[in-house]
Amino acid sequence: MTDTKKIGRPRGFDYDKALTEAMSVFWAKGYDGASLRDLTGAMGITGPSLYAAFGDKRALYLKTIDHYCEADSCAPIVAFETEDEIGAAVRNFLLAVIHMATEHESGAKGCFLASSVVTTVGQVDGVAERVESAIEETEKRLAARFDREIAKGTLPPDFPSRERAALLFDIRQGYMFRGRGGWDAERLRRDVDARVRLVLMH
Amino acid sequence: MTDTKKIGRPRGFDYDKALTEAMSVFWAKGYDGASLRDLTGAMGITGPSLYAAFGDKRALYLKTIDHYCEADSCAPIVAFETEDEIGAAVRNFLLAVIHMATEHESGAKGCFLASSVVTTVGQVDGVAERVESAIEETEKRLAARFDREIAKGTLPPDFPSRERAALLFDIRQGYMFRGRGGWDAERLRRDVDARVRLVLMH
DNA sequence: TATTTTATGTATCAAACGATATATAATTCA
């Protein structure tokens, strides 16, 4: 993405910013529920500009998915990777998940992929591959964090990293569902301590 | 619901059957994605008949949700409640979840509520209450099964029934997500034994 | 400056959307 000047009239809007706005609309209203008028309104551009820059509705949708994945938008994983002490790391992961599941940034709760995109797997071409690879990459990153701990000696050599990474992932899904179902953060936090213990059990 | 004969021309279709067909359409295509033409086509009735019997699109949607909940459609819970030995019960629950998540009956995978309805919580009035009460009732039933085991003496008196019920619930969500993401049953079954152990850990 | 290239703004397209008016068919009740 070199910044060389291109000929022709330059864009009057920020590409990534518009993409983020589009994502918020898809997130809140779903793929079918998001009309082009919703999208252009939120993005601050007109129909022809949208089609020229992003393609049709489906192409825009896929671009928002890729944008979400690339932007490292999943705060819980980052929280899990950056905290050094493994117990605190698991705990921070869960707390970040709960925050995402209950606090709605940009009018949407939960995880864009887990709560919204996933429902369009059999419906919109190109979504299935993206969801599958997102799951796998997420689990790989979570497992790698456990492996690091094994290398440090904090966890035993036979600690089931991959299995516990999958468990963390599943717990995340549960919290997202409950958040959408109206449960507040305090209620979700009740089990955090017990879950940290279970996840690290050996 | 007495079966007394009513005056006027009788219905030419089966009410519950039509409702089930409507549910399949909503399940596969989502609320916005399901057009009235899709619905009337699958239900085998015309537009006016649909409106006379079920009300508008939203009312029909809510009726399909209630129908799903009342029909005890969640096979995993039933599997968990009917098996006597608690280890096998947990195991059967997980296997039933995996089956639901991967095998698609009526063209849809997963759980109607968890995989489809939940995305319309902030979008369609009346959905939020139904999702919330469905979560609570599910967890109550799961916890009650653990409590029964405590009473039998198979689990210790301080076994955290509610917390482990919530864990089972969350694991369910994770499997549903992976199923939608394209994971096959065999792959999902890898962790079942380990998870049975974790769920019953004390 | 003239040409080329790309982006924007207006205005609008055909198709599909959710929903209904009207007339007719089938039943119960008097």
Added chain:
DNA sequence: TGAATTATATATCGTTTGATACATAAAATA
């Protein structure tokens, strides 16, 4: 049988949908 009641069938309503044709504006290039 005739009045009342409810379901069905046809046809169509006004909106909204996703998507574009066209003319214009703003930049680089020659």
